[in-house]
Amino acid sequence: MKRFKSLWDRLLFRDKGIIPTKKLLLLYCLFFIAMLVLSFWQFSWLFLAIATILMIALLTTDIFLLPKKIEIAVERNVEKEMERYQKQTISIHIHNRTTDDYFVRIKDGIPTSFQTIFPQGQKIPAEQKLRVTYEVFPQIRGDYLIDKLYLRFKTKFGLWERQITYTLLNQVKVIPNLSEAKRYLASAQNYLLHEGIKIRKMRSGVGEFSKVRSYVVGDDPRKINWRQSAKLQDMMTNEYEPEHGKYLTILIDCGRMMGVELEEGNRLEKSVEAAITLATAALHNGDHVSVIAFSKEIKAVVPAGRGLEHLNTILQSIYSVEVDAQESNYALAIQHAQSIQRKRSMILLFSDVQTFVNEDYHLFYMKKLRKKHLFVMIGIEDQLLHEKIKRKPTSALVTMEKSIAQKQYIYQKQVMRKWEKHGLPMLEAPADRLAVTSVSHYIETLNRGLL
Structure with a gap:
């Protein structure tokens, strides 16, 4: 043999x-x-x-x-x-x-x-x-x-x-796949305009003055620099950008629910790629970024750093994180984030929204966190739930499934609004829009001066 x-x-x-x-x-x-x-x-x-x-x-x-x-x-x-x-x-x-x-x-x-x-x-x-x-x-x-x-x-x-x-x-x-991050670095404005789904224009004159450039169709007329336009005999406009030097803390959930399979990979794969794209945008903007990957225990920690060279440090620390067959310990992750980040920062958590909001004791920790930090949670939409909601009621079984899906969706929105009333916003996006949604929310937060 x-x-x-x-x-x-x-x-x-x-x-x-x-x-x-x-x-x-x-x-x-x-x-x-x-x-x-x-x-x-x-x-x-x-x-x-x-x-x-x-x-x-x-x-x-x-x-x-x-x-x-x-x-x-x-x-x-x-x-x-x-x-x-x-x-x-x-x-x-x-x-x-x-x-x-x-x-x-x-x-x-x-x-x-x-x-x-x-x-x-x-x-x-x-x-x-x-x-x-x-x-x-x-x-x-x-x-x-x-x-x-x-x-x-x-x-x-x-x-x-x-x-x-x-x-x-x-x-x-x-x-992780860096195509989204490369697209942002190639042209941040085009990335946000063509891919963003909830992008708001920057308010006139908000942020730090960046440069004077030629006016193009679509620019805010209120930002036209008339002095330079008269001097150069060409229409010129002021360009502003958000203030630099802010702090961003990214939490990546590696618990059981992040192992749900999608069309390409699972929730954790998309969350890691979105987190890297968000870190790229923040580092490119001159902000400090720290990253924590966790499940039941802390899996990886990257202290706050600045500059695009810090992106390689983040990559080398989280590129091999995997899904654990355990429930996530959110309290431990948040306490650890507060211990390594004493200054006011924007804490963005990539996780499963339904799992997080259904635990009432999380609200106690979040209220304490909200006093010093700006907390945002973002997750991936349940594609199956949305497909059942969109189905036409062609039979009794389909009608019952559609009704239950609508009830579940309404309940989830009510709970999310409850959290938002306490100053803890939560976002959901399709898997292929997760990165651009997180980046656009980060840019919008800076533009509005909330951080």
Whole structure:
């Protein structure tokens, strides 16, 4: 049984060895058919023995032409950091030190959470190098070790394949998707205007004066700089931006309810990506950002820092956080946030709104928190609940489901309004709008001078 398992491992690119190809099996079948046809006529056993020996010699000669491990040098080039749901290219360099040409097939020992298609057979000329590339599509954040590389070589006759296993250690980090953050850095105004759903224009003259620029259609006429317009003979306008140096504390819930699956990933994945986008906006604005990831216990803490270089510190601290099968301890997270942030700050919690608001004892901690800090909670909308509300009552069962969904939705809104009366606003957004909703609320808070 162990011997069979070892042979099976070799066929599955798990070990080293020599295996026959389809071409060899085809030649063997043709030889067997030829001998079977000749058997209808009389021929000596000596002829059969000589023919068999010659056939075996022909088939086995190809084995001695296959390369050895020391004759082939390989190297793998891979990025140390990869973004989730972003294609990355891995290159394999193969150096043929022999005087013969070979055909090679590659299968890399990448993790199962990486989607990929390996290239087909490649020809590697004698005494030359071959560069083979393929793309991977990482889907789960975390640390991964790529250690094994499997190569199968065959000669131009193509009767046998030799599998050689190389050990090449490469440590890879899969970090959250940064596409939203990159879009914000590319053009913050376009990001907010085209993606925002609850964006309010900045009040005239509010915030710090930034610069004078050319007037474009859509700008507030009240901000036109008439002195500069007359001097330059062109319409110019003042541009303002929120005050810098504020403090933002981001809390990321990693509890049980954050493991609810969405169309792409789960709630925690979207919350982490939204938190990074929000941190990018705040750091780009010159504010201080601290991050706390928690579930039943504190999982990661990033003290307040300033500047875009602090974003890498946040990434390295929270890129591997996972969902715990436990209820979250909100009181512990809030107390820890207050202990590391003594100054007045905006505390934004990414969590499940329904779970949070249904616990009345949370309101006691929030009232105390509200005396010094500005608290905001944001969660992902229950897509299934909204789909049931929008359904047409075509049957008694559908009508009952729609009625229950509407009742649940109304109750949730009533509880959220109750919290808002105490100065604790709560927001819900679709999964694909979570990042832009949090950023727009942060910018609006600064523009209104609430922080």
